[in-house]
Amino acid sequence: MVTRPAVRQDFSPARDATAGLLKINLARRGFISAAMLTMLAGCSGLNTDGSAPGAPGVPAATGPATPGTTIGNGSVKVALLLPLSAGGQFGAIATGMRNAAELAVADFQGADITILVKDDGGTAQGAQAAAQAAIQEGAEIILGPVLADAVRGAAAVARPAGKPIIAYSTDVGVASRGVYVMGITPQVSVDRIVEYAAQQGKRSYAAFVPNSAYGQVVQGAFQEAVSRTGGRVVAIESFPTEASGINAAATKLSGVAGQIDAIFVPDPYNGQAVRALAAAGINTQRVQVLGLGTWVDNRAAAQAAPGAVYSAPDGAGFRNFATRYRARFNSDPPRTAALAYDSVSLVTALVRTQGSQRFSESVLTNAAGANGVDGLFRFRPDGTTQRGLAVVNASGRVVSPAPRSFNAGS
Missing domain, CATH: 3.40.50.2300 (Response regulator)
Known part of the structure; x- marks a missing residue:
């Protein structure tokens, strides 16, 4: 059992008794959030899916990425690509997600990772340059970007280098082998x-x-x-x-x-x-x-x-997460922040438990999945993500709970 911080988050690995598959609990059982990119896209005008259909291919990077910051001081390097300089709602979301990554590292006592925070500017070119810089600095996996075009830019660099991406987009059009779309899709x-x-x-x-x-x-x-x-x-x-x-x-x-x-x-x-x-x-x-x-x-x-x-997702998890976020940063987190928290928690747990195979396709696509602030999720080999969602009535009461585990054959 992993030593846990005061917030009593459970990041320990456990074997699924019925399927014999690795399942990682990234948050206390029952804490599931409503961090939904699709919700933001629908009610605030946020387009997390990038540019209009028919956008041109990703051009070559035109220069070095803007220098970033780091979170943690572990031996395994992880890139975090966010539109920090995009301004407006994207900039605010990026800041919230960066803060959530910091909170995840703090919550996971003894996390052996260093997060290389890179600004992708919300563009394909910026993400390509940011990914290139992070890989040159030793990043083994890329978390982010948020926007679909930026994901394409990062993938153009990450695929040839053999580095997986856990993106925060909701656009399944950017999902592919080794590029996992973590956002809750329509x-x-x-x-x-x-x-x-x-x-x-x-x-x-x-x-x-x-x-x-x-x-x-x-x-x-x-x-x-x-x-x-x-x-x-x-x-x-x-x-x-x-x-x-x-x-x-x-x-x-x-x-x-x-x-x-x-x-x-x-x-x-x-x-x-x-x-x-x-x-x-x-x-x-x-x-x-x-x-x-x-x-x-x-x-x-x-x-x-x-x-x-x-x-x-059942909102209890996000409320718990938001309480801790406010205590640390004195502000409310954007709902997308839970995606950053869960992804950082996941890679931290994999570093602790999976050795040199920690970011291999077989580990990342393990059928049992993981349970985080945002609920149950697992990555499929094609890059799409399956989520365990609840059904809630208009008053906020859960009428059909989210599943606690995935069926091994589904």
Whole structure:
């Protein structure tokens, strides 16, 4: 058993009794957060997926990366690439994630790692230069970047060097062998809420989605999930962000009100979308409203549809993490900070337990996964990540707990 700091975090490795697989507990059992990049993308305008489709390939690095700082003084070097100089919301997120990495090292007593913090500027070129500098300084693995284009830039350097990446993007388009997308993706969130609805006997669905890139992504994921569970999608309507446009779009769904038993509203726009549906004649007390992480702590949406349910990590873990973060940094962490905390905790545990194979593909893609602040997760060989999410009702009560373990064959 690993000696633990005062916060009593459990980072010890344990063997799964049923599957015989390594499982690393990165946080106290039951502490799961709502750190969701998809939620930020939906409700604050943050685009964590990088540039528009069809962006050009990654150009060669044009110069050295901006000198960074280090965290810890262990023998194993780990790179942390963040858009520290990007400014605005990206800069604030980067600072929060850097702080979370520091907290993880402090929590893991005797961590034998040195984190090389590099500024990628939020660009492909910056990430390529930052990754090159970190690898030249001895980094064995790269954590980050956040933005998809930056992930592509870092991968252009890391792949030839044989260094794995644990990225914080939600764009599965950048996932590949050796490049693991850690962010909670729309597909994972949609799959969980549709599976729950099917378990409750829901078979006929409609969808009311924002007319945005985010809306298009979750709409596609929704259609796939409904088909997979044997349901049918009766109607889909997209709405513009203006209040008048939302009302007009909702009216188009009034004709299917009697044909559906669930309606997917991934982004409630502070309740405007749900109120528009009710005004159009869709009884949201009879028809189950299904949501995603944008419903977390959205009081206006909860008032508009008290019976709604959404998929998200159980918030208890993030609250515990946020308390410790505030005590150390005197500020609230961004929700994405839990990704940095979990990834640093994971590599620290692997350094302690897995020897020279610590960052090999077989170790990183171990089927039992890990349980962190953000809940249960595991990396697949194709670079995508499976998450154990809960289903929560609009009042914040968990109605279907997140799984405690993965099925060995799934």
